[in-house]
Amino acid sequence: MIRFILIQNRAGKTRLAKWYMQFDDDEKQKLIEEVHAVVTVRDAKHTNFVEFRSFKIIYRRYAGLYFCICVDVTDNNLAYLEAIHNFVEVLNEYFHNVCELDLVFNFYKVYTVVDEMFLAGEIRETSQTKVLKQLLMLQSLD
C-alpha cells in the first residue's frame, strides 16, 4: 500500500504531502527531508526506485518537481511509477498545462484530485476520463 505521497521541488519545498499512515508532525518533517535527500542526488541513469527505511520510494521528476510515492517493498514498482504519470496527466489536463504555481495556489484542489485517484493508500480510480469528468462536475458546484 502507499504510505505517503510527496510532491517536492528541487529546493526541497513541499508542494503536496499526503499521508496514509500515522506519523507525528516531527516525523513527517524528517521523512520529507530524507526523501528530498535521497531523491535529488539521483540522475537520469538511475532507476526510479530507491530503498527507503523499510519501504521504497517510487519517484519521477517533471521539470523542477519530484513526485514521490512511498510504498511497501513488495509492491509493484512499474505500476506505481505509471500511477504517478497518470496522476500528472490528470493534473495537467485539469489545470491546463500544470505548473508548480498551480499546485501552490490551488493546494486545496490538489487534495481533491488525489482523493479521486488514491484512497486509503490504494489506487481508487485510474481512468483519466472518469476522474476529469468528476473533477469538472465538482468544479461547477458551489
Added chain:
Amino acid sequence: MPAVSKGDGMRGLAVFISDIRNCKSKEAEIKRINKELANIRSKFKGDKALDGYSKKKYVCKLLFIFLLGHDIDFGHMEAVNLLSSNKYTEKQIGYLFISVLVNSNSELIRLINNAIKNDLASRNPTFMCLALHCIANVGSREMAEAFAGEIPRILVAGDTMDSVKQSAALCLLRLYKTSPDLVLMGEWTSRVVHLLNDQHMGVVTAAISLITCLSQKNPDEFKTCVSLAVSRLSRIVSSASTDLQDYTYYFVPAPWLSCKLLRLLQCYPPPEDGAVKGRLVECLETILNKAQEPPKSKKVQHSNAKNAILFEAISLIIHYDSEPNLLVRACNQLGQFLQHRETNLRYLALESMCTLASSEFSHEAVKTHIETVINALKTERDVSVRQRAADLLYAMCDRSNAKQIVAEMLSYLETADYSIREEMVLKVAILAEKYAVDYSWYVDTILNLIRIAGDYVSEEVWYRVIQIVINRDDVQGYAAKTVFEALQAPACHENMVKVGGYILGEFGNLIAGDPRSSPLIQFNLLHSKFHLCSVPTRALLLSAYIKFINLFPETKPTIQEVLRSDSQIRNSDVELQQRAVEYLKLSSIASTDVLATVLEEMPPFPERESSILAKLKKKKGPGAVSVSELEDGKREGGELNGGGERVTDASAIAASNASTPSPSADLLGLRSAAPVGSAAPSAGSLLVDVFSEAGPVAPSSGVTDDNFLSDLEPATEPSDTLLVEAPTESDSTPSSSSLGSEDPAPPLPESDELLNKFVCKNNGVLFENQLLQIGIKSEYRQNLGRMYLFYGNKTSVQFVSFTTALNVQTKPVEPLVEGGAQVQQVINIECLSDFIEAPLLNIKFRYGGALQNITLKLPVTINKFFQPTEMASQDFFQRWKQLSLPQQEAQKIFKANNAMDTEVLKAKLLGLGTALLENVDPNPENFVCAGVIQTKAQQVGCLLRLEPNAQAQMYRLTLRSSKDTVSKRLCELLAQQF
C-alpha cells in the same frame, strides 16, 4: 498568479499566498503570518456572524499556514461548522481541514462524526464521497465504531452510485486495517467478493484492494474470489488494446487492475479446479507472449504499463512454483531484460530473478545468466542496481560456480560502496564456507576478505574461520603458512593480526620446520604488530605468546623477557597486566607436562549454525533470508565441522559426560561449579559461547571475546586447582562393574508420566521419593542439548556405591553422596536422528546397606530440538498444503485435562519450542505453531494446529511434518499436555 486569473478561487487566499511568496526573509514571512493570524482570530471572535464564504476562506488560510509548518491552535470549530454547510466548496474545505489537521483522538470527533453521519445519509453522492474520504483519511477508532456497520451496507446496496462504492470499499479497507475487530464482514462476504464482477472497472479496481486485504486475513472465507479473479483477468488480457476505452492506458488494457488481480491470486495456492487453472495458465502465457510482441507505442508509458503486468505475472508464477514451463519462460524473459537499455528494467529483472533462483525448476536457467550479472556488478552506475546484482549472484551460487562468484564478489569489494560492504563481506564469508570443497580455498578467501575489507569483517567472520581451522586438521598447516605470509605485509589489518595470533599460537609448530618461519621469526613477526593493536588484540597476542612457550620451549626466554618488560607487567590496562603477570608466572613455575596440558591445542568446536548467517539475517531484517535458505546453509555448512570427535551411539541420542569434549577445561575443576545461568551464550558471539561450556568466565575480564584462554584465569591459585581433579578423570571405573551384578530395574510405572511433565518445560524436579530427589536443568540449541542432573540426598545418611547409568554411554558420578548433599551430573546430548523412546536413566545406590535401584526415563523428547520458525499466514498455509500426504499428518481429538486457559496454552506451546504464530489462523481461538526439528541427520519442518473447543472441553490437535514418525510422536507427546 494563475489561480486568480482562472477566477474560480478565493481572492483573499490568493493575495495572501502571493504576499507570503514575496516575503524576502523568514522574519518577514513570520510577520505576515502573525498579522494574518491576528486578523483571522478577530474575525472568528467578532460579534458579526461570518458568512460561509468568509469562514471557508479563513479556514483555508489557516490550513495554508499550517502546511507552511506553523502551529495552528484555533479554527477547528469553524472548520467543523463548515461541514454542515450545504455548499460543496465550503464542505470540502471543512473536511480537508479536518483530514489534515485533526488528529484521531481529538475531542471534536463526536461533532465530526455527527456531520459525517448526516452526509452519509444525504443520498447526495458528492457529499457521501466527501464523508467517506474523511473517514478513510482519519481512520480513527471512534470513526470505526460509528461507521463500520454502515459502510458495508453502502458498499453493496443496489442503488449506490459507482463512485460512492469505490470510496466505500477503500474506506472500509482503512477501517479494517485500523480496527479489524469492528469490521465484521460475515453476511456481506459473498456480495463483496462479487464486486469483482461489477460492470464498472473503477469499482472493481477499488474493491479488489479491500478483497485482497480480507483474503490475506481470512483466506478460506474469501476463496471464491479466485475463480472470479481469473475470469476477470482473462477478459482483460484477451481484450484488444482499445476495448476497454477509459481503462486503456497507452494501448495497455487496464494495467493497474490486472496487477491487482494478479496480486490477489498470490494470496492463494494454484486453483484446484482444472478449468480455472487452465484459464489462468492461458492468461499467464498470453502475458508472456505479449512481452515478445512489437510494442504498440514507443512511449515509455506503454512499455512500463505492459511490464508492470508482466512482473506481477512472474511474481505469481514464482509464488505457485509448480509450472516448470512458465518458470523457465519467465526466466528467459527476465534474461532479456538484464540487457535492456532501461535501468529500471535491468533493476527489476535482477530483483525478480533473485526469487527465481531459489526455485528448483528455474535455478539452472537463472545460472546461465551469470556473465551478464557479473557484468552488471562491475559496470552499473546505480549502486542499487549493483546491489541487486550482488544479491542475485548470492542467490544463484552453488557448488558449480562458487569459486567464480566468490572471486567476482571479492574483486567488487575493493571498489564497492561503503554502504554495502559489510553485507558483501558476510555474503562472501557465507558462500566461501557453504561451498568450500577444499579448505585451503576457504582460508584464502577469508584472508583475502580481511585484506581487502578488514574494517567490514565483523567478529563473527573471523571467529568462524578459526573454528573451521581448529576443527579440520587437514587445513591447519596451510592456514598457518598462509597467515604467516599475510602477516609479512607491512600494513596489516588488525583482524588479520587476530587471526594470525590465534592460528600461529595453535598451529605455528606445523610450519616451524621451515627456517624461514622458525619459532623466533614467527614470534618476532607477531610481536612487531603488537604495538599497533588495540587492547583486545594485544590480550589475544599475549595468549598466543604463552602458547608459543609451550609449542617452542626455545622461545621461552625471549617471551618471558617481553612479558617481564614494564610495558606489559605494569601496563595500565588491568587485563593486559593480569595476563602478563599470570602467563609469566605460569611459564616459570609449571612443569613442562603441566604446561602442555594447560596449553593443549583447542578442542574442536561443537557443530552449530554459522553465526554469520544469523548476522546477515539480522542485517537484512526478518523475512529477508528465507527459512529454506537458512536450512540450506546449515545443511551444507554442517559438513565443514564434521571433523571433531563426537560421541556417537547406536541410539539416536548420544550422551557423554560433559568433560569429554574439553579435557583441558575440566582440569580446572570449574565445571561442577558452573551455574546453569552462566552457560547461556551471549548473543552472536561464538567463542564466548564455547567457553561458557568450560565454566564461568571471570567477570573482571573485559575481553572475553578474544580471550581463548580465559577459562584459565578465574583460578586464583592455578597451581592448586590444576592438580585436584585430574586423577578422578583417569581412575574412575565404569559404573556397572563396581556395582555387582544387579540388573537395572525396569522403568518405574510413572516414568512416562514424569517424562510428559517435561515436554513443554526444561527445568524442574524429575523424581522424588523419601530418599532421593532428582532435579533437572536443561537447555537445547539446534540438535545439541545439555542436561544437568542434580541428585539430592534427602536423608542424613550417606548413599554409598552411588551410580547412575544411561542406556547409552555415560560416565560416572561421585560414588558417595553425603547426607543432605547434592551431586551434579552433566550430560551432553546430541540428537542424531528423530526418535521415539527416551533414554533410560538407571540409578543405584546403597542406603544403609539396602540397594536402591530406580529406572527413569530421561526427559529428552524430540520436541527439545525444535527451532522456532516465524512465518506469515500465507507461507504457513502454503507449507501446510505442501505437507498434505496422509502419512505426513497426525491428528488427535482429545478431552481437556486442564482448564482451557489461553495464556496457559500459549505458554505450553512456546515451551514446546515452536514459534507461536499470531494472526495466522482465521479463527483467533486456534493456535498454530511452526518449527524445525534439528537432528544431525536431517531437519524436519513441523507445523502444528491446535483447535480448542471450549464448549465440548475438547481439543483437536493436528501435526504435519515432512516425516511421518515425527508427526506421530509429536502428536502423542502433545496430546498429554493440555
